[in-house]
Amino acid sequence: MACDALMVNELINSDSVGIVAPQVAYFDEPLQLICGRDLPSYELVYETYGELNQQRSNGVLICHALSGNHHAAGYHSTDSKKAGWWNECIGPGKPIDTNHFFVVSLNNLGGCHGSTGPNTINPSTGQLWGPDFPPMRTTDWVQSQAKLADYLGIDCWAAVVGGSLGGMQAMRWSLEFPERIRHCIVIAAALKLSAQNLAFNEVARQAIESDPDFFGGAYQDHEKVPARGLALARMIGHITYLSDDAMANKFGRDLRSGSLDRGDTAGAEFQVQTYLRYQGSQFSGNFDANTYILMTHALDYFDLTLQYDNDPVAAFRNAQCSFFVVSFSTDWRFSPVRSREIVNALIAADRPVSYAEIEANEGHDAFLMPIPRYLDVFRAYMQRVAEID
Amino acid sequence: MRLDLSHIQRWIAPGSRVLDLGCGDGVFLEFLRDQRQVRGTGLEIDQDYITAAISRGLNVVEQNMDEGLSNFPDHSFDTVVLALALQAVNYPDRVLEEMLRIGREGIVTFPNFGHWRCRLMLGIRGHMPVSGFMPHTWYNTPNIHFCTVNDFEDLCRDKGIRILARNTVGNTRRPPILSRKWPNLFATTAIYRITR
Numbered sequence: 345m346a347c348d349a350l351m352v353n354e355l356i357n358s359d360s361v362g363i364v365a366p367q368v369a370y371f372d373e374p375l376q377l378i379c380g381r382d383l384p385s386y387e388l389v390y391e392t393y394g395e396l397n398q399q400r401s402n403g404v405l406i407c408h409a410l411s412g413n414h415h416a417a418g419y420h421s422t423d424s425k426k427a428g429w430w431n432e433c434i435g436p437g438k439p440i441d442t443n444h445f446f447v448v449s450l451n452n453l454g455g456c457h458g459s460t461g462p463n464t465i466n467p468s469t470g471q472l473w474g475p476d477f478p479p480m481r482t483t484d485w486v487q488s489q490a491k492l493a494d495y496l497g498i499d500c501w502a503a504v505v506g507g508s509l510g511g512m513q514a515m516r517w518s519l520e521f522p523e524r525i526r527h528c529i530v531i532a533a534a535l536k537l538s539a540q541n542l543a544f545n546e547v548a549r550q551a552i553e554s555d556p557d558f559f560g561g562a563y564q565d566h567e568k569v570p571a572r573g574l575a576l577a578r579m580i581g582h583i584t585y586l587s588d589d590a591m592a593n594k595f596g597r598d599l600r601s602g603s604l605d606r607g608d609t610a611g612a613e614f615q616v617q618t619y620l621r622y623q624g625s626q627f628s629g630n631f632d633a634n635t636y637i638l639m640t641h642a643l644d645y646f647d648l649t650l651q652y653d654n655d656p657v658a659a660f661r662n663a664q665c666s667f668f669v670v671s672f673s674t675d676w677r678f679s680p681v682r683s684r685e686i687v688n689a690l691i692a693a694d695r696p697v698s699y700a701e702i703e704a705n706e707g708h709d710a711f712l713m714p715i716p717r718y719l720d721v722f723r724a725y726m727q728r729v730a731e732i733d
Numbered sequence: 734m735r736l737d738l739s740h741i742q743r744w745i746a747p748g749s750r751v752l753d754l755g756c757g758d759g760v761f762l763e764f765l766r767d768q769r770q771v772r773g774t775g776l777e778i779d780q781d782y783i784t785a786a787i788s789r790g791l792n793v794v795e796q797n798m799d800e801g802l803s804n805f806p807d808h809s810f811d812t813v814v815l816a817l818a819l820q821a822v823n824y825p826d827r828v829l830e831e832m833l834r835i836g837r838e839g840i841v842t843f844p845n846f847g848h849w850r851c852r853l854m855l856g857i858r859g860h861m862p863v864s865g866f867m868p869h870t871w872y873n874t875p876n877i878h879f880c881t882v883n884d885f886e887d888l889c890r891d892k893g894i895r896i897l898a899r900n901t902v903g904n905t906r907r908p909p910i911l912s913r914k915w916p917n918l919f920a921t922t923a924i925y926r927i928t929r
Contacts, residue, residue, distance in 0.1 A: 688804040691774075691804055691805060691809075696792045697792055697794065698792050698794065699795050701795045717780050717784075720784050721784045725787050728790045
């Protein structure tokens with residue numbers, strides 16, 4: 345009890361949004377999907393931080409990345425050790441300041457943290473959707489997020505914000521609903537995936553699909569989980585999220601066990617091996633394999649320019665909002681070059697844009713990290729978003 | 734406001750589009766936006782300046798102009814400003830050409846190395862000039878391409894760049910007539926409005 349009280353106290357006194365509880369929005373109007381099918385009804389799980397103002401003009405939508413979910417900030421209980429995935433950036437006095445903004449963070453359709461997806465029940469069969477869940481595109485997510493905005497009574501977001509795949513959704517928002525978004529904040533993203541990006545995603549899917557416990561995605565029917573495949577997929581992904589430098593700093597060639605001595609027959613295990621295995625097994629216990637496949641496909645199929653004759657300038661001419669683009673120096677998954685493609689297209693399309701390239705060692709994962717310059721410039725931009733809503 | 738900036742703001746039409754190369758903390762673009770309803774974009778490489786300019790609500794792009802400006806379309810701005818940065822770029826001639834490709838007009842300000850004090854320091858004392866305005870020593874200065882008023886005008890002639898107006902800032906303790914009449918000797922800062 346004393347320990348709990350201490351924890352609560354700490355939460356209240358800190359710059360955290362504190363204890364938060366997920367909510368559920370139910371939609372019974374069908375959602376037309378890009379794939380041609382529709383979802384007859386669906387649920388979206390979401391969290392909110394801060395208060396919606398009277399003009400309903402201070403809403404900020406957070407779009408999550410590949411393996412993200414609705415729990416972006418705060419804690420689910422006094423005993424939860426882990427804060428939401430973007431706790432560094434969302435909270436009182438933080439870049440996305442909950443003293444000012446009403447922040448909405450949801451689990452996307454197809455996810456595995458409560459929103460309608462492969463491991464929820466398909467009402468027409470009474471069975472789990474499993475591999476039959478329709479494929480999702482970022483446009484589908486944006487359409488469903490717009491329904492959530494309607495549900496919450498938000499006509500126009502002060503900002504739509506996302507990193508990585510989340511940044512792609514933010515850009516899609518600027519084109520799908522130009523009049524419903526004032527600022528688009530795109531962090532460590534790209535206009536589309538490169539062949540190398542596609543290749544990594546394919547290896548990740550192959551890892552899952554070749555797990556004997558996968559059963560073509562119907563693993564739940566067999567009461568199995570393709571844990572090894574999912575762990576392997578995560579390990580591959582994780583390598584692409586870190587930079588060479590970050591791995592060198594964190595692990596180097598340090599050994600976890602054994603030795604490299606002459607005559608040592610047992611062999612040695614490097615720290616980086618242990619770390620990756622731990623990450624993989626943690627992930628496979630918390631994430632759904634079908635969702636992972638669905639999310640990587642959504643990432644692969646994302647191409648902001650496809651319906652604009654492959655011309656990003658023509659695409660961005662449809663946007664009406666201001667843009668803030670951020671990249672990180674050692675990010676090789678979506679490198680600064682990819683962000684500059686976005687910025688240059690916006691410049692050529694005569695859209696207001698600011699761009700910062702953050703010096704950071706952490707690779708793609710840097711967008712989740714409390715890097716001082718990143719937080720400063722992000723806060724500076726969000727303050728101006730706040731000034732005019 | 735810095736003296737060269739208070740001179741050049743008169744040349745910027747209300748409501749026009751301005752690209753400020755090396756916009757610093759954005760104080761000039763902010764002035765143009767608030768007083769002239771200018772739609773501005775700044776280029777900057779200093780991270781603290783970028784944050785400061787973003788705080789002012791300006792559009793600032795982190796970009797090193799030494800790596801080119803080809804991402805800016807032809808004639809996409811009315812005026813391109815290069816204030817006290819000409820001497821710090823790798824290829825001043827190329828930057829000038831790019832300015833006049835991107836903008837209808839360019840405004841350039843630079844410290845005049847032909848100023849009598851500079852000549853005195855180099856000619857008599859035998860040292861590279863150091864002043865309050867140019868406080869760096871030769872080995873750590875970001876200013877790598879110093880020129881004089883005469884040098885700049887020669888370059889414009891060679892490149893077919895038309896000088897629409899010239900203005901000078903001299904030592905405030907001396908009569909302004911000196912820097913107007915003999916800019917190469919008395920202007921501390923030279924200010925040009927140029928076009929093709």
